[in-house]
Every structure is written in structure tokens, then in C-alpha cells.
Amino acid sequence: xxxxxxxxxxxxxxxxxxxxxxxxxxxxxxxxxxxxxxxxxxxxxxxxxxxxxxxxxxxxxxxxxxxxxxxxxxxxxxxxxxxxxxxxxxxxxxxxxxxxxxxxxxxxxxxxxxxxxxxxxxxxxxxxxxxxxxxxxxxxxxxxxxxxxxxxxxxxxxxxxxxxxxxxxxxxxxxxxxxxxxxxxxxxxxxxxxxxxxxxxxxxxxxxxxxxxxxxxxxxxxxxxxxxxxxxxxxxxxxxxxxxxxxxxxxxxx
Amino acid sequence: xxxxxxxxxxxxxxxxxxxxxxxxxxxxxxxxxxxxxxxxxxxxxxxxxxxxxxxxxxxxxxxxxxxxxxxxxxxxxxxxxxxxxxxxxxxxxxxxxxxxxxxxxxxxxxxxxxxxxxxxxxxxxxxxxxxxxxxxxxxxxxxxxxxxxxxxxxxxxxxxxxxxxxxx
Numbered sequence: 001x002x003x004x005x006x007x008x009x010x011x012x013x014x015x016x017x018x019x020x021x022x023x024x025x026x027x028x029x030x031x032x033x034x035x036x037x038x039x040x041x042x043x044x045x046x047x048x049x050x051x052x053x054x055x056x057x058x059x060x061x062x063x064x065x066x067x068x069x070x071x072x073x074x075x076x077x078x079x080x081x082x083x084x085x086x087x088x089x090x091x092x093x094x095x096x097x098x099x100x101x102x103x104x105x106x107x108x109x110x111x112x113x114x115x116x117x118x119x120x121x122x123x124x125x126x127x128x129x130x131x132x133x134x135x136x137x138x139x140x141x142x143x144x145x146x147x148x149x150x151x152x153x154x155x156x157x158x159x160x161x162x163x164x165x166x167x168x169x170x171x172x173x174x175x176x177x178x179x180x181x182x183x184x185x186x187x188x189x190x191x192x193x194x195x196x197x198x199x200x201x202x203x204x205x206x207x208x209x210x211x212x213x214x215x216x217x218x219x220x221x222x223x224x225x226x227x228x229x230x231x232x233x234x235x236x237x238x239x240x241x242x243x244x245x246x247x248x249x250x251x252x253x254x
Numbered sequence: 255x256x257x258x259x260x261x262x263x264x265x266x267x268x269x270x271x272x273x274x275x276x277x278x279x280x281x282x283x284x285x286x287x288x289x290x291x292x293x294x295x296x297x298x299x300x301x302x303x304x305x306x307x308x309x310x311x312x313x314x315x316x317x318x319x320x321x322x323x324x325x326x327x328x329x330x331x332x333x334x335x336x337x338x339x340x341x342x343x344x345x346x347x348x349x350x351x352x353x354x355x356x357x358x359x360x361x362x363x364x365x366x367x368x369x370x371x372x373x374x375x376x377x378x379x380x381x382x383x384x385x386x387x388x389x390x391x392x393x394x395x396x397x398x399x400x401x402x403x404x405x406x407x408x409x410x411x412x413x414x415x416x417x418x419x420x421x422x
Contacts, residue, residue: 007401008397008401011397011400011401011404012382015375015376015379017381017382039405039408042408042412043404043408046376046404046407046408046411047376047377049357050275050361050372050373050376050377053275053357053358054271054274054275054377055271057267057271057274058267058268058270058271059267060267060270062266062267063284065288066266066270066284066287066288067266068259068262068263068266068295071288071291071295072295074292204255
């Protein structure tokens with residue numbers, strides 16, 4: 001190799017890391033040495049090839065398990081090896097019996113977000129569940145599109161629980177605005193036309209116990225878990241809504 | 255979410271891209287990213303505010319990968335010299351003999367030490383000094399691995415030497 005232009009220089013030139021005052025010398029060398037010029041060309045081709053192979057990963061949606069929210073939530077639960085579900089359901093039972101207003105595991109941090117969420121979920125339920133002709137924006141007949149679309153808008157893969165064993169069939173869903181960004185509402189209907197909605201939006205990453213809320217006789221169960229906050233809302237007594245909330249929770253946990 | 259956490263979140267796509275290139279396998283790669291995120295979030299207090307967050311994350315991920323590979327015993331001795339590494343990567347392995355002409359396969363044939371440097375420079379666009387920080391080796395070693403890695407890729411791609419495809 002030429003004493004003035006080293007092999008390191010060739011790589012640094014290719015990688016844009018050469019001192020500016022050396023660039024002219026390297027370019028002159030490459031113009032005079034076809035073998036080195038060809039080597040640099042091949043390295044440049046490798047770099048382009050790497051981008052062609054792997055840049056598409058940058059455009060892939062980040063899997064929900066890799067979001068900061070999901071990882072933070074898992075970390076908060078880590079070390080509490082009691083099965084989460086058992087713990088959560090125990091809290092539900094306590095709530096059902098005592099009508100407790102349960103405190104978040106993390107104290108009251110994050111509670112504001114959950115309370116705001118359930119308020120929005122109740123309002124959305126009241127507005128749309130009573131809608132006869134247009135209760136949903138996308139009907140269940142386009143289920144794949146519905147789930148794909150809302151997953152995309154909420155930025156994470158959504159799971160839509162099947163409540164047919166409990167007597168509620170999915171009829172569709174819609175996109176809703178929330179102060180924190182987009183929210184999704186899925187609507188279910190019983191054979192008797194009773195409607196139940198599952199409302200979800202991005203959470204703050206925390207996990208909370210199940211809670212109740214009530215607005216003018218409409219009941220809601222809600223909880224935050226990893227990337228999402230969930231609320232299940234229906235015009236049902238608490239003791240009838242609770243098993244439905246459990247079914248939803250169980251399916252979302254799978 | 256704290257400011258640092260949102261900055262980490264913005265780097266997740268880049269971590270995934272690098273992990274994918276490094277491992278060649280989507281689920282192994284995402285597991286690696288997950289481990290990296292869990293570890294970095296649990297050690298956030300150790301991150302020096304104002305220092306390069308990307309380099310810190312890549313360092314954590316790199317070290318997890320090294321541990322994984324050590325555990326799987328698919329990795330050479332960490333103290334191996336570059337000459338040892340060259341011998342190792344050039345040595346025939348079991349399986350079909352087949353000249354590798356595509357970059358993805360050629361990349362898989364590089365020893366991990368060369369592959370990581372080639373990727374950190376060529377794909378992530380890191381400076382040589384950053385790569386030295388991430389990999390924990392001196393700058394001279396970074397340059398030597400980069401040169402050997404790139405030359406080896408050229409050889410593999412040109413089929414100018416017998417290249418062996420590893421069978422999974």
C-alpha cells in the first residue's frame with residue numbers, strides 16, 4: 001500500500017470519517033489505482049446492501065412487547081410472582097363486596113389517567129350504544145380490516161375478546177378521539193339487544209388493579225395494563241358485568 | 255414516561271434493525287432487544303445524563319449478545335486474536351459446500367467480532383470511536399476488524415475463494 005494513503009484512509013473515506021484535508025489525497029489515489037478503487041466500490045456496495053436488507057425493519061411496527069410501556073409494566077409486576085390474574089381478581093372480589101375504591105399498586109401515580117379514561121369510555125358508551133342505525137363505524141363483517149385499522153391507529157396490535165360464550169356478539173368498532181390520542185371502542189350486543197362496549201387506548205405503561213366506575217347507572221370496570229388502558233362498559237348491574245370483565249381480562253392476558 | 259424513556263423508545267427501531275442484522279433471525283433479534291430494554295430500564299440510574307444514549311443502549315445489547323453466545327458455546331474465546339478469528343471464519347464447517355453470493359449469507363459467515371463492527375459502521379453509521387466504545391476494544395482493533403470483515407465479505411460475495419455455507 002502506498003505510504004501516503006493507508007488502508008485505514010480508504011475505509012475512513014468511504015465512511016465519511018476521513019479528516020477533510022485528507023480527502024483530496026485519497027480521491028487522487030483512487031483515481032490512479034483501479035484495484036483500490038474497485039475495493040472501495042465493493043465496500044460501498046456492501047454498505048448499500050446492508051441498508052437494502054435491513055432498513056425495512058425501521059418501518060415495521062414495534063411489537064407491543066417491545067414498547068417501553070410493556071416493559072415498564074412487566075418490571076413493576078416482576079418479583080410479585082403470585083399469578084397476576086389471581087391478584088387482580090381478588091381485588092375485584094374485594095371491590096365487589098366492599099365497594100372499595102382501590103388504590104393503585106404504585107400509589108396514586110397514574111390514577112388520573114385511568115380516571116380520565118373511564119370517563120371517556122362511559123361517555124362514548126352512552127353516545128354510541130344508544131345509536132340504532134350507526135352504532136359502529138366498521139361492522140364485524142369486516143373484522144380483519146377493523147382490527148388491523150384500529151391496531152394501526154393505536155400503534156399496537158389489538159386483541160378483540162370473544163364474548164359469545166357469555167352471550168355477547170361483536171358487532172363492530174370505531175375510532176375515537178381522546179385527550180391522549182386515538183382510542184378504540186368495540187361494541188358487543190346480546191341477543192336481547194343489550195350493548196356492551198370495550199374501550200381502549202394507550203396507557204402510561206403502568207398497571208393498576210380493576211376498578212369500578214359508575215355514571216348515571218352505567219357501570220364500568222377499568223384497568224391499566226402495559227401498553228393499554230381498558231374499560232368495559234354496560235348498562236348492567238356490577239355483579240353481572242364482573243364476569244364479563246373477567247372474561248375480557250382473561251382473553252387479553254393470553 | 256420520562257424524557258429518557260421516550261428517547262429510548264425512539265431508538266427501538268434502530269435496535270431492532272441492528273439486532274436483526276446481527277442475528278439473522280426475527281425472534282432471536284426481538285428477544286435480544288427486549289432483554290436490552292429491560293436491562294437498560296432497570297439500570298437507567300447508571301446512565302450518565304448527557305452521554306450518548308444510543309451508544310449506551312448498543313453497548314448493553316452487545317454485552318447481552320456476548321453473554322448469550324458464550325452460554326451457547328458457539329463463540330470463540332473472547333481473547334482470540336484476529337488471526338485466530340480469520341482462521342476460524344475461513345475454516346470449513348460441516349454442511350453443503352456452496353459459494354455464497356448474497357450479502358445476508360456472507361454476513362452470517364463473518365465471526366461475530368467482525369460482523370458487529372461491519373454492522374455498527376456500515377448499517378448504524380457509527381463513528382469508529384463510538385464502535386470502540388460499544389465493543390469495548392481499542393480503536394486499532396476496531397479498524398482491523400472492519401478491514402478484515404469487509405475484505406472477507408468481498409471475497410465471499412465474489413466467490414473468489416471457496417466459501418462454505420453453514421448449515422443451520
